[in-house]
Amino acid sequence: MELRRRAIISGVRPEVDCGRFAVKRAIGEAVPVEADVFADGHDAVACLLLYKKEGAAAWESVRMRPVVNDRWKAEFRVTETGHYLYTVEAWVDMFETWRRDLFKRVQAGQDVGVELLIGAKLLDEAAARARGADRDRLHAWAETLREASDPQPRQSLALQEDVAELAMHYPDRHLATRYEKELPVRVDRVRARFSAWYEFFPRSCSPEPGKHGTLRDAERRLEYAASMGFDVVYLPPIHPIGTSFRKGRNNSTERQPGDPGSPWAIGSKEGGHKAIHPELGTMADFEHFVSKASELGLEVALDIAYQCSPDHPYVAEHPAWFRMRPDGTIQYAENPPKKYQDIYPLVFETDDWRSLWDELTSVIQFWIGKGIRIFRVDNPHTKAFPFWERLIADVQRGYPDTVFLAEAFTRPKVMYRLAKLGFTQSYTYFTWRNTKQELTEYFTELAKSDVREFFRPNLWPNTPDILPEYLQFGGRPACAARLVLAATLGANYGIYGPALELAENQPRQPGSEEYLNSEKYELRHWDIDNPWSLKELITRVNHARRDNPALQSDWSLRFHNVDNEMLICYSKVTEDMSNAVLTVVNLDPSHTHSGWVNLDLAALGLDSEHPYQVHDLLSDSRYLWTGSHNYVELNPQMTPAHVFRVRRKIRTERDFDYFL
Numbered sequence: 001m002e003l004r005r006r007a008i009i010s011g012v013r014p015e016v017d018c019g020r021f022a023v024k025r026a027i028g029e030a031v032p033v034e035a036d037v038f039a040d041g042h043d044a045v046a047c048l049l050l051y052k053k054e055g056a057a058a059w060e061s062v063r064m065r066p067v068v069n070d071r072w073k074a075e076f077r078v079t080e081t082g083h084y085l086y087t088v089e090a091w092v093d094m095f096e097t098w099r100r101d102l103f104k105r106v107q108a109g110q111d112v113g114v115e116l117l118i119g120a121k122l123l124d125e126a127a128a129r130a131r132g133a134d135r136d137r138l139h140a141w142a143e144t145l146r147e148a149s150d151p152q153p154r155q156s157l158a159l160q161e162d163v164a165e166l167a168m169h170y171p172d173r174h175l176a177t178r179y180e181k182e183l184p185v186r187v188d189r190v191r192a193r194f195s196a197w198y199e200f201f202p203r204s205c206s207p208e209p210g211k212h213g214t215l216r217d218a219e220r221r222l223e224y225a226a227s228m229g230f231d232v233v234y235l236p237p238i239h240p241i242g243t244s245f246r247k248g249r250n251n252s253t254e255r256q257p258g259d260p261g262s263p264w265a266i267g268s269k270e271g272g273h274k275a276i277h278p279e280l281g282t283m284a285d286f287e288h289f290v291s292k293a294s295e296l297g298l299e300v301a302l303d304i305a306y307q308c309s310p311d312h313p314y315v316a317e318h319p320a321w322f323r324m325r326p327d328g329t330i331q332y333a334e335n336p337p338k339k340y341q342d343i344y345p346l347v348f349e350t351d352d353w354r355s356l357w358d359e360l361t362s363v364i365q366f367w368i369g370k371g372i373r374i375f376r377v378d379n380p381h382t383k384a385f386p387f388w389e390r391l392i393a394d395v396q397r398g399y400p401d402t403v404f405l406a407e408a409f410t411r412p413k414v415m416y417r418l419a420k421l422g423f424t425q426s427y428t429y430f431t432w433r434n435t436k437q438e439l440t441e442y443f444t445e446l447a448k449s450d451v452r453e454f455f456r457p458n459l460w461p462n463t464p465d466i467l468p469e470y471l472q473f474g475g476r477p478a479c480a481a482r483l484v485l486a487a488t489l490g491a492n493y494g495i496y497g498p499a500l501e502l503a504e505n506q507p508r509q510p511g512s513e514e515y516l517n518s519e520k521y522e523l524r525h526w527d528i529d530n531p532w533s534l535k536e537l538i539t540r541v542n543h544a545r546r547d548n549p550a551l552q553s554d555w556s557l558r559f560h561n562v563d564n565e566m567l568i569c570y571s572k573v574t575e576d577m578s579n580a581v582l583t584v585v586n587l588d589p590s591h592t593h594s595g596w597v598n599l600d601l602a603a604l605g606l607d608s609e610h611p612y613q614v615h616d617l618l619s620d621s622r623y624l625w626t627g628s629h630n631y632v633e634l635n636p637q638m639t640p641a642h643v644f645r646v647r648r649k650i651r652t653e654r655d656f657d658y659f660l
Contacts, residue, residue, distance in 0.1 A: 007045050007090035007177040011036040011071075014453040015183055021420040022184035023453040025078050026193035029553075030575075031185055032075040034067070037090045044097045046171060047090035049074040054083040054184075063168070064088070081400040084185040091176035095122045095167045099159065106155050113151065119158050120145035122167070129170040137166060189401050191231070191374075192424045192456065194552040196487070196542055197301065197494025198230040199464070201519050202238065202280055203260060204498075209525040212260065215276075215285040219292050224528060225497070226296040228535055229542025233293060234301040234376055234494065236464065236520075238286070240268040240277050242309020245332075245341040249522045250508055253341065262520050264305050264378065265342040267312025273363045283370070290371045301405070302367055305378035306360055307333065308344045314359075315344060320352045348384035361391045364402075368395070374403045380418055381408040392422035405458055409466075416455055425458040425492055430485075434470050436568045436587060440559050443489055443570075447557040457554070459490035462500050467507055467515045474589030476503035477636035480537055481585055484618075484641040487541045488583045489570070491554050498526035501533045537618065537639070544617040544643050550579045558603045564595030567632065571646075577605035580646040582614060586634035594633035601628050604646055614644035 012035045014023045025031055037047045050059040064072040078084055098119055105112050120142040127138035141163055145154050157163060202218035215238075225233050241261040248255035255261070263277075270278055276286055293300050308314050314321060315330070322344050323331040333340035350356060364375060380388055395402050406423040408415050409431075419426050433442045446457050461482035462471060471478050479500050486493040498504075499515065508514040517524070528535070545551045550572040560569040566588040573580040582604065586593050599606075606612055611626045618639055623630075634640055 002175065005175050005177045006039040006041075006043075006092050007047070008038055009035055009047070009088050009090050009177055009179045012088060012179060012181075012183070014450065015181075016420060016450075016454050019181040019183045021454060022083065022186040024186050024188065024192075024419075024424075024456060026188050026190050027079060027081065028077065028190070029193070030075045030077050031084075031086065032073065033064075033086060033088065034071060034073045035064070035088045035090075035179070036070050037064070037072045037088070038070040039090075039092050042097075044093045044100055045090055046093035046096060046168070047072050047088055049076060049086065050089055051076045051084055051086040053080060054085055061089075078185060078187040081187050081189055084187060085182045086185065087182050088179045089173070089176050091171065091173050093168075093171060095119075095126065095171070096164070098122055099164055102155075102158055106159070112155060116145045116151070116154050116158060123163075125172060126167045126170040129172075134166060134169070138170070186422070188403065188424055191299070192403050194491045194545075195232050195425075195458075195494075196230045196545065197232040197234050197458070197492075198225040198228070198497050199234040199236070199494060200225075200497045201236055201263070201464075201524070203263075203277075204519055204524045204526065206523075206525070210523065212279045212523060214279070215281040215289045219289055222289070222293050222296055222298060226298055228539045229546060231297065232299050232301050232374060232494070234374075235303060237263040237266055237303045237305055238276055238280055239263070239266045239273055240270040240275055241265055242268050242311035242342060244310040247342050247521055250516065250518060251514070251521055259521070260523060262342060263303075264307065264520070265309040266305060266307065267309045267314065269311065272308070272312045272314060273306075274366045287370060294371075299374055300372060301374035301376050301403075302372050303378055304364065304375045306346055306363075306383060307378075308346065309342055310344060312344070314346075318352065318356070320350050321346050321356050323347050345382070348387050357387055357390065360387075361394055364391065364395050365398075368399055368402065373399065373401050374405070376405045376407055377423070378407055380406045380423065381410040381414050385417060385421055388418065388423070389421040396422070407463075416451065419455040425456045428457045428459055428490075430457070430459040430489070431461065431463075431466055431468050434587065436565055439485070439489070439568060443557060444559070447554050452555060456492060457490050458492040458494060459486035460494050460496070461486050462496045464496050464499075464515070464518065464520050466513050467499075467505065468513060470589075471503075472505050472507050475505050476532070476534070477589035477640050479503045479505075480534055481587065481589060481636065481640040483534065483538060484541060484583065484643065485585055487545060488551060488572075488581070488643060489557070491552050495538075498524070498528060501528065501535055501538065502526065502530060503532070503534065540618050541643070544581070544645075548579055548581050548617075548645060549574050550581045558600060560600055560603075561598040562595045562632075563598075564593050566591075566593040567595045567597075567634070569597045569599075569632075571599075571604055573604065580604045581617075582644040582646050583641065584632050584634065584644070585641040586636050589636050589640065592633065592635040594631065596629050596631055599628045599630070606646070606648065610649050612649060613647040614642075615647060617643045617645055 033049050039045050047064045048061040050061050052059045062074040064074040067073050102115050123138050123142035127135045203213045205213035205217040205221050242265045246255050246261040248259045290300050333343040333345050403424045405425045406418045407427050433439050506516040508516045556572045558571050562569045569584045571582045608627050615622050
């Protein structure tokens with residue numbers, strides 16, 4: 001260990017769990033890095049942010065700049081999927097120390113003849129580390145400083161910025177301190193950061209009510225989803241469904257003839273996780289479905305539910321993968337008091353764990369071979385953490401563009417651990433955050449705290465499992481409001497399609513969050529052409545997201561004050577402030593509310609001296625606002641929200657005004 005190294009590096013951010021886990025970025029995003037950097041005494045320090053794609057031989061570097069109180073900052077951008085590494089290097093900067101002190105001496109009118117000779121020596125040393133024209137320039141400057149001529153021009157030369165800039169390119173780093181960790185960055189494709197998901201059941205897509213739909217029938221629903229501006233269609237499990245203990249309508253244990261069962265009860269004599277449910281069609285039909293989706297600009301996301309019906313081939317072939325009860329039966333799934341007799345959980349700590357883990361990894365790889373790169377994972381928090389870390393790393397090593405969405409409605413630390421282990425996106429508590437205070441506090445945590453470095457939220461107003469109380473009592477206006485909130489608070493969002501579009505809000509029983517006549521247990525025939533549908537609003541919202549880059553990321557989220565607790569106001573802007581979107585939502589689905597918004601104009605790239613236009617992307621209305629205080633009024637029976645594109649006033653050379 002070189003004990004003469006004087007620079008100290010600490011407090012490096014971002015750093016997830018002391019570097020144990022990677023921070024997350026998408027292609028094109030910046031990785032801002034900060035660190036505390038200082039040394040003993042009064043000498044100046046310099047530091048570099050070093051970064052490289054994992055596996056590269058050489059580091060690239062960016063000079064870090066001081067911020068305040070020995071805090072330094074720089075950033076780099078990621079351009080490829082996979083993993084990057086970064087670290088910080090610092091050293092005592094003798095040239096900058098000399099130049100700083102020279103300036104003070106010159107200002108004090110002191111004789112600096114000796115100091116100029118010291119500077120000449122430092123420039124010669126820098127020249128020895130340089131090449132070509134840079135070396136020659138540094139030597140020439142050193143010779144000038146040695147000349148026994150008028151000191152005034154020599155002093156001026158020594159203090160020139162271009163001299164300092166070139167010398168800093170060739171510092172003496174032989175006693176540099178390197179931060180002890182090389183910190184990882186996981187880089188995903190852009191869809192990991194920005195996506196709109198549409199969930200539907202292919203078996204409910206038959207044009208004939210009561211008839212089981214097929215994948216060929218479901219292709220028509222692809223066109224419908226694409227027309228509304230979605231880019232991901234998510235299918236619940238498409239595998240064979242077991243018959244033993246098959247559930248009937250509304251999760252009844254007494255099934256009737258023709259009841260199709262739950263798609264999450266996976267496996268029958270026709271196959272398991274690598275097979276297609278026969279009533280949906282064939283593997284060729286599935287491949288055609290994926291191809292059709294691609295033609296329409298859609299990606300298909302598959303549900304991965306690592307559980308088995310009693311009829312799954314795994315049960316007979318690998319009994320050690322399941323938990324046996326003292327009476328000799330296999331333990332079925334339970335979440336007391338709920339019982340799922342049609343599902344057997346897998347035991348991830350079985351003595352035969354390697355075979356189990358390898359087989360489940362091969363399930364993902366099988367569907368990747370069929371063109372799938374997005375997987376929504378059912379209840380990952382009920383499976384072993386090390387399993388997920390191993391599986392995701394193995395898959396992304398060969399297919400770095402693979403996206404994993406964690407459907408884990410559980411405790412915060414568990415959700416965050418899954419994200420750290422590698423899940424690309426995560427479900428959130430948005431579904432149950434309804435008041436202005438709840439939404440503001442929660443999304444401030446997600447967008448402004450260190451959580452954002454590893455946790456990418458994907459917001460869902462509803463799912464086949466969850467009909468929140470707010471939607472039950474708020475009906476269509478509540479569905480509309482939650483749609484806008486999900487799509488504008490989050491760059492990633494999704495809806496359980498027909499149920500939200502048609503404002504289905506009847507629970508199975510009072511106090512339940514289960515849909516009555518849930519599609520999980522029966523075929524449904526949805527009237528998607530119903531004029532009551534929210535599809536026009538959904539289309540406008542998705543077009544606003546596609547047309548406005550500010551809505552395609554999360555970190556710029558900023559809440560603004562409104563003098564009415566039923567109105568929430570927030571904005572997002574691009575890094576260069578060229579695009580700004582301001583959203584106002586009425587949180588009360590039953591009453592019209594009005595109020596005065598108090599905007600942080602600087603956060604929107606505005607000032608108090610000039611008017612600006614707010615263009616409502618939902619209604620196409622335009623308003624001319626001035627200053628920070630402006631009036632809004634929202635009737636939930638019409639449109640419960642404004643999604644404003646903020647346009648600044650621009651004056652041309654011909655004194656013609658327009659809004660940009």
